[in-house]
Amino acid sequence: MNQAPRINFAVTPLLRIAYEEHGPASGAPVILLHGFPYDPRAFDEVAPALAQRGYWVIVPYLRGYGPTRFNNPSILRSGQQAALAQDLLDLMQALAIPQAGLCGYDWGGRAACIVAALWPERVRCLVTGDGYNVQDIPRSTQPLDPETEHRLWYQYYFHSARGVESLTQNRRELCQLLWRLWSPTWTRGTALYPLSAPSFDNPDFVEVVIHSYRHRFMYAPGDPTLEWMEERLTAQPAISVPSISLCGADDGVGPAPEFDEDAEHFSGVYERRVLAGVGHNIPQEAPQATLRALLDLLED
Numbered sequence: 499m500n501q502a503p504r505i506n507f508a509v510t511p512l513l514r515i516a517y518e519e520h521g522p523a524s525g526a527p528v529i530l531l532h533g534f535p536y537d538p539r540a541f542d543e544v545a546p547a548l549a550q551r552g553y554w555v556i557v558p559y560l561r562g563y564g565p566t567r568f569n570n571p572s573i574l575r576s577g578q579q580a581a582l583a584q585d586l587l588d589l590m591q592a593l594a595i596p597q598a599g600l601c602g603y604d605w606g607g608r609a610a611c612i613v614a615a616l617w618p619e620r621v622r623c624l625v626t627g628d629g630y631n632v633q634d635i636p637r638s639t640q641p642l643d644p645e646t647e648h649r650l651w652y653q654y655y656f657h658s659a660r661g662v663e664s665l666t667q668n669r670r671e672l673c674q675l676l677w678r679l680w681s682p683t684w685t686r687g688t689a690l691y692p693l694s695a696p697s698f699d700n701p702d703f704v705e706v707v708i709h710s711y712r713h714r715f716m717y718a719p720g721d722p723t724l725e726w727m728e729e730r731l732t733a734q735p736a737i738s739v740p741s742i743s744l745c746g747a748d749d750g751v752g753p754a755p756e757f758d759e760d761a762e763h764f765s766g767v768y769e770r771r772v773l774a775g776v777g778h779n780i781p782q783e784a785p786q787a788t789l790r791a792l793l794d795l796l797e798d
Contacts, residue, residue: 503538503545503557505565510588512573516565517558517589521549526622527595528792530557531586533604533627534707535673536779537563537697539690543785544601548792556593560605561585562706564697575702577605577710579633579731580724583612590620599796601788603627603744603780605710615735616727622739623795625788627780628752629743629760629770636732638715649751652676656711666704670695680750681777690782736765740798742791743769746776746783 503518518538528548530541538545538557545555559566560582561575568575586609590598599622602610608631614621615632641647652672655661665672673695677687697703712718720728741764745754758770771791773784781788 507565508589508592509569510585510592512569512588513561513585514567514569515558515561515585515589515592517556518545520545520555520557521553523554525549525552525554526796527554527556527593527598528796529586529590529595529598529600529610530555530781531600531602531606531610532557532560532563533602533606534710535676535694535698536604536782537694539694540603540779540782541785542782544781544788544792547785547789551793553599553796556589556595556598558585558589559697560609562702563700566700568702574721575705575709576713576721576724577706577708578713578720578724578728579608579612580727581721582606582609583616583727584724585609586613587617587620596620597622599623599625599792601625601781601792604631604778607631608633611737612727612731614737614739614741616730618738623792624737624739624741625791625795626741626743628745628749628754629758630737630763632731632734632763633714634732634734635714635716635728653711653715656708657715657717662704662708665707669698669703673698677779681746681748681779681783682750683748683775684777684779684783686783687779734763736763738764738766740767740795741769742771742795744780744784744787744791745770745772746778746780747772747774748776749778751778
């Protein structure tokens with residue numbers, strides 16, 4: 499039987515980051531990063547399996563989720579991509595981790611991709627959900643094809659006061675709807691959702707989420723202290739570390755295209771694996787495929 503994860507806290511310049519810890523601290527570190535609207539429960543079948551192989555596994559609650567808290571009320575509740583990447587760097591610094599294997603999807607995949615692109619010496623390998631997750635913000639104002647625009651309805655909803663109020667009042671119902679829409683063929687989602695939903699009761703959840711979806715469309719200013727990173731990301735820097743992209747064939751928000759449009763953003767060893775019958779919540783829907791990808795890179 500797998501042991502319950504140890505829950506600890508790392509104090510960084512901006513946050514008191516809660517993280518679940520598996521395996522020996524003497525093992526090679528692996529950091530697993532969830533997305534929106536999910537939490538560390540996404541890795542419940544991945545983290546223990548890595549720990550059993552001797553890895554030190556860290557599964558943080560992102561800013562705005564679960565027990566993670568900002569250090570003081572004056573800090574901008576930013577959800578921008580640079581903030582997520584800086585949080586990952588700060589967590590590694592607080593835990594004295596010079597280099598780690600990274601696995602993330604959605605928001606967590608964005609943080610992992612940015613750190614892999616800008617600080618490759620800190621990343622042993624990368625498993626990324628849906629490929630290259632670095633936002634191209636200067637081009638975000640250009641409309642996409644109507645079908646894609648339709649799938650992004652929730653992002654545009656959050657640009658409005660009505661969307662903010664809906665997320666505030668109905669966060670559990672709204673997030674559960676996104677689970678269903680994004681993983682339409684996943685039969686376990688209804689039973690597992692209640693395990694993750696309490697993480698959305700974080701007092702900063704709504705503000706961080708709204709800022710994330712407004713900043714990426716240039717409708718909200720970012721953290722001035724992170725502007726230097728956002729400027730570097732406008733160049734869409736390549737990822738040189740060994741990487742595997744896992745894509746859900748049934749992803750309701752971003753289905754995998756037949757042609758791998760992200761391959762050009764990876765300059766090192768790279769492979770894309772399209773997972774049949776899998777939606778957006780890749781590690782929770784396909785834990786064995788996620789574990790296999792990590793081990794293929796970690797034990798190569």
